[in-house]
Amino acid sequence: MKNPSETSRTIVFDGCPLRIEDIGLIAAEQAQAELSRDPAFIERIDKGARFIDKLLSEQGFVYGVTTGFGDSCTVPIPLDRVNELSRHLYTFHGCGLGEYFNAEETRAILATRLNSLAQGYSGVRYLLLERLAGLLEHDILPLIPKEGSVGASGDLTPLSYVAAVLAGEREVLYRGERLAAAAVFARLGIEPLTLKPKEGLAIMNGTAAMTGVACLAFQRAEYLSRLATRITSLASIALHGNAYHYDEKLFTVKPHPGQSRVAGRIRADLQLTEAAPRNDTRLQDRYSLRCAPHVIGVLEDSLPWLRQFIENELNSANDNPIIDAEGEHVLHGGHFYGGHIAFAMDSLKTAVANLADLMDRQMAQLMDPKFNFGLRANLSGVTGPASGLNHGFKAVQIAASAWTAEALKLTLPASVFSRSTECHNQDKVSMGTIAARDAIRVIELTEQVAAAALLAAVQGAELREGLDALSPAVVRTIRQVREQSAFLSEDRGLDKELRAIVNRIGERHWDLY
Numbered sequence: 001m002k003n004p005s006e007t008s009r010t011i012v013f014d015g016c017p018l019r020i021e022d023i024g025l026i027a028a029e030q031a032q033a034e035l036s037r038d039p040a041f042i043e044r045i046d047k048g049a050r051f052i053d054k055l056l057s058e059q060g061f062v063y064g065v066t067t068g069f070g071d072s073c074t075v076p077i078p079l080d081r082v083n084e085l086s087r088h089l090y091t092f093h094g095c096g097l098g099e100y101f102n103a104e105e106t107r108a109i110l111a112t113r114l115n116s117l118a119q120g121y122s123g124v125r126y127l128l129l130e131r132l133a134g135l136l137e138h139d140i141l142p143l144i145p146k147e148g149s150v151g152a153s154g155d156l157t158p159l160s161y162v163a164a165v166l167a168g169e170r171e172v173l174y175r176g177e178r179l180a181a182a183a184v185f186a187r188l189g190i191e192p193l194t195l196k197p198k199e200g201l202a203i204m205n206g207t208a209a210m211t212g213v214a215c216l217a218f219q220r221a222e223y224l225s226r227l228a229t230r231i232t233s234l235a236s237i238a239l240h241g242n243a244y245h246y247d248e249k250l251f252t253v254k255p256h257p258g259q260s261r262v263a264g265r266i267r268a269d270l271q272l273t274e275a276a277p278r279n280d281t282r283l284q285d286r287y288s289l290r291c292a293p294h295v296i297g298v299l300e301d302s303l304p305w306l307r308q309f310i311e312n313e314l315n316s317a318n319d320n321p322i323i324d325a326e327g328e329h330v331l332h333g334g335h336f337y338g339g340h341i342a343f344a345m346d347s348l349k350t351a352v353a354n355l356a357d358l359m360d361r362q363m364a365q366l367m368d369p370k371f372n373f374g375l376r377a378n379l380s381g382v383t384g385p386a387s388g389l390n391h392g393f394k395a396v397q398i399a400a401s402a403w404t405a406e407a408l409k410l411t412l413p414a415s416v417f418s419r420s421t422e423c424h425n426q427d428k429v430s431m432g433t434i435a436a437r438d439a440i441r442v443i444e445l446t447e448q449v450a451a452a453a454l455l456a457a458v459q460g461a462e463l464r465e466g467l468d469a470l471s472p473a474v475v476r477t478i479r480q481v482r483e484q485s486a487f488l489s490e491d492r493g494l495d496k497e498l499r500a501i502v503n504r505i506g507e508r509h510w511d512l513y
Contacts, residue, residue: 010034013111013118013133014041017315020307023215026136027108035114035133044325048123051325052198086200087167093160093204094170096145101158101213103173105440106141108212113162113203116318122202123323131166131193132203140165140184141173144209146437150421151430154318154336155209158433163203168192198323205319207338210432214310214341217439218303219508221352224446225299226512227505228355229262230477231453232292233269235362237470238460240373242282243270245290259297265513266293271471286371288361295358299351309344338432342415345435349442353407356446359453360404366460367397379459381489390491393456396498400452407445410438444506451501455485455494462487473513480510 011022014036025031036042101109114132117124135141142165148157164170165181169192174184185192195203236243244250246263284290322331369377376383378392414435420427458481461467467475484504485497504510 012036013114013129014038015044015118015120017311018115020215020218020310020314023108023111023212023314024219026111027104027212027216029107029139033111033114033133033136035118035129041118042126044120045118045124045126045129047325048120048323049125049196049198051323051328052123052196055330056197083194083197085197086163086195089200090160090163090167090169090195090204093157094164096148096157096161098145098147101144101146101209103141105213105216106144106173107136107139108216109144109158109209110136110141110162110212112212112215112314113159113206113208115314116206116208116316117202119315119317121317121322121324122319123198123325124202125196125199128166128193128195128199128203131190132162134190135162135165138188138190139174140181140188142181143171143173143178146433149209149433150419150426151207151210151338151342151432151434152334152336152426152428153320154204154206154338155433156204158209159204159206162208163195163200166193166203167195202319205336207313207318207336207341207432210338210341210345210436211310211313213433213436213440214345215314217345217348217436217443218306218310220443220447220506221299221348221439222303223505223508223512224352224355224443224450225262225296225303226265227450227454228296228359229265229292230269230474230512231359231450231457232289232296232362233266233474234454234457234461234477235366236266236270236285236289237474238366238372238375238457238464239285239289240282240464241285241289243267243272245285246270246272246293251293256297256301258300258303259293262296262300263293269471269474282373286361286365288358288365292358292362295354299348299355302347302351306344306348309340313338313341338430339415342430342432342435345432345439346413346415349435349439350411350413352439352446353404353411353442356404356407356442356449359446359449360400363393363397363400363453363456366456367393372460375460375463379456379463379488381459381463381487386490390489392488392491393452393459396452396456396494400449403445403448403452407442407449410442410445414438447502447505448498450505451498454481454501455488455498458482459488477510477512 009031011031012034026033142161144158144161149155168182168185170181172181246267251260251263318335320336365371367378378394380390380392382390414431417431418429458478484500
């Protein structure tokens with residue numbers, strides 16, 4: 001856990017829209033989450049909880065408060081037992097399995113749920129928002145299993161672990177230790193929260209798990225788009241490619257903005273200008289160079305609408321029922337349905353996997369003396385008698401192909417695998433959380449391919465020599481890579497160096513464009 005003084009900014013939760021980057025900063029502990037203490041905001045939140053109390057006293061009937069849940073909505077709950085219902089809800093949903101969301105993902109989930117409840121349409125107390133913000137403040141991270149959500153009614157099972165922790169139950173990650181939530185609360189003097197009617201449902205019946213993870217996936221994918229572009233520039237340098245494949249005039253006749261932006265970045269890397277002498281004796285490069293802007297451009301052109309889908313969900317009230325305290329309405333609907341996130345993540349992972357495939361093909365060109373225009377086989381750095389003993393990047397290229405294949409295998413869309421559940425009440429579900437998890441895995445694999453391709457492309461550029469003639473941005477990338485991994489001359493194990501590069505990529509460590 002970072003000292004609050006080390007964070008660069010504070011992000012206030014007051015019902016106003018947040019951006020993907022805000023969630024990313026909180027998740028990475030680069031910003032503090034702060035709940036607004038504005039009296040008008042507090043009143044707006046508490047008014048919803050008071051409206052629930054009023055309905056109970058006047059009508060004695062509210063879905064999820066005096067009834068069971070989902071298909072059990074016709075089962076009445078006696079008024080003297082309604083305060084037990086939230087506890088039963090998070091208890092019977094405590095059936096998640098698989099690995100746990102990591103610390104960064106968990107912070108993103110908490111921040112996303114806090115922002116949704118801060119919209120003021122969930123019928124919860126301001127006190128609940130305070131306790132949720134307190135988890136972020138103290139970095140008390142519920143251990144949330146990844147598996148068990150169909151994405152409607154929202155992320156019920158994953159978010160049950162948040163509700164249970166607020167009540168002082170289950171386990172958390174605190175300062176690197178796995179501990180009972182009750183023990184951590186006792187150490188910090190935090191009183192476990194007894195959830196009021198509707199509050200358990202409000203925490204759990206929403207899209208926070210899938211949306212929080214989607215925010216992180218978006219930022220990593222955006223960075224991969226830039227990195228794949230720089231790798232393409234390096235590969236073109238190493239392969240003596242035809243820089244005029246990225247000519248500005250060429251891209252005016254097929255004017256996808258993102259595609260043109262990628263071509264412009266490569267053009268700048270290769271220092272191609274109107275005044276530059278033409279050197280296009282090789283008329284047409286293979287597609288993995290010539291069509292790189294068209295491949296990367298699909299992701300680049302998708303980012304604006306992916307952002308729209310994710311940020312609309314992030315800034316929405318997405319539980320059920322919606323509580324309109326101002327107009328005194330209880331609105332029953334299906335805002336817990338994660339279809340937009342499912343579609344966004346299914347689309348994102350396909351575009352990202354295509355980057356893995358592109359970089360894998362660029363690596364294949366770099367390795368093969370039949371296609372690499374005079375570079376040594378497998379980019380070996382050894383000449384002379386020992387050259388036959390050394391195999392350069394041969395195994396790295398094989399590994400990159402394995403990672404690529406696994407990424408491509410995972411592109412099957414999760415959203416088409418809806419399953420009818422819960423006595424056919426939840427008969428059409430989004431699978432948004434599975435789609436988000438798949439997207440993260442595809443991104444992880446593509447980051448591994450990028451690490452391998454980056455090392456290979458840098459090696460190839462150095463084998464060509466003449467680094468002084470390259471653009472300053474390209475030279476900077478080469479030097480940054482060499483801080484983690486020296487030129488490969490004699491064979492050596494590269495796993496630790498690859499892991500270091502992968503970590504740098506995951507942290508978006510290097511400035512690109």
